[in-house]
Amino acid sequence: MSRQETKTDVILIGAGIMSATLGMLLKELDPNLQITVFEKLASAGEESSNEWNNAGTGHAALCELNYTVEKPDGSVDIKKALEINEQFQVSLQFWSYLVNNQVLHNPEDFIMPLPHMSLVLGEKNVDFLQKRFEAMVRNPLFEGMEFSKDPEKLKEWIPLIMQNRDYKAPIAATKMDSGTDVNFGALTRLLFANLAKKDVGIHYKHSVNDLKRTADGHWEVKVQNLDSGITETHSAKFVFVGGGGGSLHLLQKSGIPEGKHMGGFPVSGIFLVCKNPDIVAKHHAKVYGKAKVGAPPMSVPHLDTRFIDNKKSLLFGPFAGFSPKFLKTGSMFDLISSVKPDNLFTMLAAGAKNMSLTSYLIQQLMLSKEKRIEELREFIPNAKADDWDLIVAGQRVQVIKDTEAGGKGTLQFGTEVVTAADGSIAALLGASPGASTAVHVMLEVIRKCFPEQIPEWESKLKEMIPSYGIPLKENPKLLHEVHTLTAQTLRLSEKKPIYN
Numbered sequence: 280m281s282r283q284e285t286k287t288d289v290i291l292i293g294a295g296i297m298s299a300t301l302g303m304l305l306k307e308l309d310p311n312l313q314i315t316v317f318e319k320l321a322s323a324g325e326e327s328s329n330e331w332n333n334a335g336t337g338h339a340a341l342c343e344l345n346y347t348v349e350k351p352d353g354s355v356d357i358k359k360a361l362e363i364n365e366q367f368q369v370s371l372q373f374w375s376y377l378v379n380n381q382v383l384h385n386p387e388d389f390i391m392p393l394p395h396m397s398l399v400l401g402e403k404n405v406d407f408l409q410k411r412f413e414a415m416v417r418n419p420l421f422e423g424m425e426f427s428k429d430p431e432k433l434k435e436w437i438p439l440i441m442q443n444r445d446y447k448a449p450i451a452a453t454k455m456d457s458g459t460d461v462n463f464g465a466l467t468r469l470l471f472a473n474l475a476k477k478d479v480g481i482h483y484k485h486s487v488n489d490l491k492r493t494a495d496g497h498w499e500v501k502v503q504n505l506d507s508g509i510t511e512t513h514s515a516k517f518v519f520v521g522g523g524g525g526s527l528h529l530l531q532k533s534g535i536p537e538g539k540h541m542g543g544f545p546v547s548g549i550f551l552v553c554k555n556p557d558i559v560a561k562h563h564a565k566v567y568g569k570a571k572v573g574a575p576p577m578s579v580p581h582l583d584t585r586f587i588d589n590k591k592s593l594l595f596g597p598f599a600g601f602s603p604k605f606l607k608t609g610s611m612f613d614l615i616s617s618v619k620p621d622n623l624f625t626m627l628a629a630g631a632k633n634m635s636l637t638s639y640l641i642q643q644l645m646l647s648k649e650k651r652i653e654e655l656r657e658f659i660p661n662a663k664a665d666d667w668d669l670i671v672a673g674q675r676v677q678v679i680k681d682t683e684a685g686g687k688g689t690l691q692f693g694t695e696v697v698t699a700a701d702g703s704i705a706a707l708l709g710a711s712p713g714a715s716t717a718v719h720v721m722l723e724v725i726r727k728c729f730p731e732q733i734p735e736w737e738s739k740l741k742e743m744i745p746s747y748g749i750p751l752k753e754n755p756k757l758l759h760e761v762h763t764l765t766a767q768t769l770r771l772s773e774k775k776p777i778y779n
Contacts, residue, residue, distance in 0.1 A: 287313045287480070290500055290515040292487050292529065293522035294318035295328040296463050296714045297707050299470035301519055301721040303377070306477045307743060308725075308736045314479045315513060316471075317502050319486040319608075324467030326606055327523045328714060330587050332548075332673030334565075334594070337459035338715035339367040341395035341421070342567040345579055347411050355411045357418070361752050363712055364420045366719035368751055368761060369744055373718040374466075375768035376743045382473050386769040389466035391586045394564040395458025396436065398450070400657075404569055405451040412453050419755040425454045439561040440582070443661045457762075458565060459771065460586050463714045485511075489532055490518065498533075498704060517728055520706035524605030524676040527617055530706040535699045542626045542679040543617055543708065544690065545605050546640070548672035550596035551655055555666040558659075559584075559593045566658065578639070582658045595655050597672065599643040605676050622679075628688025629679045636690070675710040696720060702728035718744075 289305060291298040294316055305312050320326070327333060340346040340360035348356045374390070377383040399408045405428055412426040427433060428451035434441045436454055444450075475481055482502070488510075489501040498518045502511045520526045520533075524545060530538040553559050567581040578599060585592040603614035610616075618626055630637075648664060655662045678691040694716065695709040705724045722744075726733060740747045751758040766772040 284512045284514070285315075286497075287315045287513060287515045288517070289314045290498070290513060290518045291316045292500075292518065292520045293326075293525070294320070294323035294467070294471060294481065294483070295326060295521055295523060296324065296467045296470075296717050297521040297721065298519060299323065299467045299474070300373075300717040301521070301724060302474050302479055303382075303470050304373075304718070304721055304725060304743075306474065306479065308739055309732070310477070314474070315515070316474070316479060316481045317485040317487050317500075317513075318481070318483050319505065321483050322468070323471040323481075323483075324464040326608065327673045327675070328463045328467045329673065330462045330464035330585075331670065332607070333463060333714065334581065334583055334597070334672075335460050335462060335585050335587075336395075336565055336581075336583065336715070337367060337370075337390070337461045338712035339364045339395070339458070341424070341455040341458050342397045342453070342565060342581075343579065344397055344399075344408075344411070344567060344569050347415070349407055349410070353410070355407070355414045357411070357414050360415065361418065361420060363716065365751055366712070366716035368420075368746065368758075368765075369722070370715060370718040371765040371769065372744045372746060372761060375765045378768050383469055386771075389462045389469060390769055390771070391460045392456075392771040393458050393460040393584055393586075394436075394454055394456050396452050396454045396564050396566045398437070398440065398452045398566050398568055398658075400448050400450050402449045405449045408451050408453060418752055419758050420752050421455070423455060423457060427452060427454075437562070437564060437566060439558065440566065440658055442561075442659075445660070452566075454564075457766075457771070460565065460584065461715065462587060487522075487529060490529060491532075492534070492703075496701075496703065516703065518704045519724065520704070522606075524609060524613070524674050526706045526708055527605065527676060528613070530697060530708070531617070531619060533699075533704055533706075535697075535704060537697050537699060538706070539621045540625050540681050541697070541708075542622045542629065543605065543614075543676035544629065544679055545602060545614060545674050545676050547600035547602050547607075547674050548597035549600050549651075550594045550598070550670050550672055551651060551667040552670050553593035553595075553667055558666055559591055562593055568658070580654065580658070582655075595658060595667075598646060598651055598654075599640055600671065601640050601644060602674065604674055607671075607674050609674070625679060625681055625688045628686070629690055630688070632688055633690055676708065678709045694720060696724060698724070698727045702730065722747075 340363040346360040415421040416424045430446050484505040486503045491499050493499050497514045500513045520529045527543045565583045570579045583594045605613035652664045678695045681687045682689045694713050698705040
């Protein structure tokens with residue numbers, strides 16, 4: 280086995296949407312940066328970013344009820360929803376910049392306008408949804424949201440869901456026409472194709488097996504060429520670990536203190552996909568329901584229109600599955616090998632705290648297809664099993680760490696970035712809203728890891744992100760300008776063809 284050594288400025292591990300976004304941002308900010316990417320699979324966007332491995336929702340908190348919480352006094356806290364929406368606006372602005380600068384040419388290749396809706400049943404849930412609507416619609420970020428509990432109006436919005444429905448139980452929905460369906464797999468591939476044109480070295484079928492800090496403060500990364508078997512050594516001033524579920528193991532190998540006492544718990548998603556084009560044609564929205572009592576936030580059921588390969592599809596889920604793998608293409612030993620002396624008690628505490636999650640996963644694993652169809656019938660009353668197939672989506676590794684609020688072994692349900700104190704390495708962990716907020720998250724990585732360059736990059740950042748550094752929720756005029764810009768550039772305000 281021979282050894283080669285190469286130096287570069289930046290190493291990106293993993294060819295998913297996060298690395299693609301960070302690479303593109305850095306190349307726009309400094310075209311002279313030398314960037315190298317390593318991906319163990321044969322092409323970009325094949326794991327969590329792949330269009331069949333995620334729901335394709337442009338997460339802007341328009342329909343996701345788990346981003347709004349009912350407080351003890353009955354009011355609804357929308358702070359998290361405002362935060363997520365602001366972050367998605369940043370992604371829209373950057374994508375618009377790339378389209379305007381001919382980096383991306385056809386927005387419909389990766390983003391389509393699609394109404395986002397929340398749907399609830401039962402008097403208590405209807406009351407909650409109405410209070411949520413009243414709290415949100417007062418903020419400029421959610422201007423245009425509609426609420427209705429009139430079955431006739433809901434028939435107009437969601438005819439497939441309302442067909443043959445028993446109206447004895449109260450029902451209500453909210454609708455935002457400014458929602459989107461995003462093909463993150465296609466976007467990832469488009470971004471990497473452009474990075475290759477910018478002289479970024481992209482190496483597929485290369486597995487990063489180890490990394491360590493060198494005496495001069497650089498990072499030495501050992502990479503195996505999976506075709507030749509040769510192990511190469513690369514060094515860089517900055518490393519970003521964006522390997523999805525595989526990031527945790529590399530974070531642990533880095534040895535940075537910030538990565539201590541952290542663990543991960545893998546959960547896979549299973550969806551029902553409709554194969555009957557007549558049914559697919561009757562639904563045009565992403566409709567999110569409310570998680571059942573005791574179920575984790577990641578289990579929120581939703582019926583989604585998808586646009587993949589210029590074809591309209593219909594998915595329902597997710598149902599939870601379990602595999603000890605941290606990636607779909609991972610190892611059965613991923614979970615057990617992630618348990619280290621420094622996180623053992625954190626993991627044990629998480630297990631003791633989350634018996635309800637364990638019980639939920641066991642119940643989900645035991646569901647037959649017919650039982651899953653029964654859950655689908657809460658959305659589509661006359662759903663038939665023959666019209667639907669099961670598909671296994673991507674693996675998500677939920678972060679486990681010790682927190683001040685939750686104590687030892689707290690299970691996190693968001694996106695986490697772990698950064699070394701000196702900013703020389705950063706690793707992305709966690710799940711939703713993930714890809715939708717990729718630009719915001721990567722800007723935070725740049726802010727923490729390239730602080731000396733921020734002053735000279737600021738004008739370019741404002742060119743790419745007009746709202747950079749300005750909260751849109753407090754600036755209605757700028758928000759209107761941003762909405763108009765992104766809607767026009769990304770063609771979100773135009774009527775799109777519906778593919779069957």
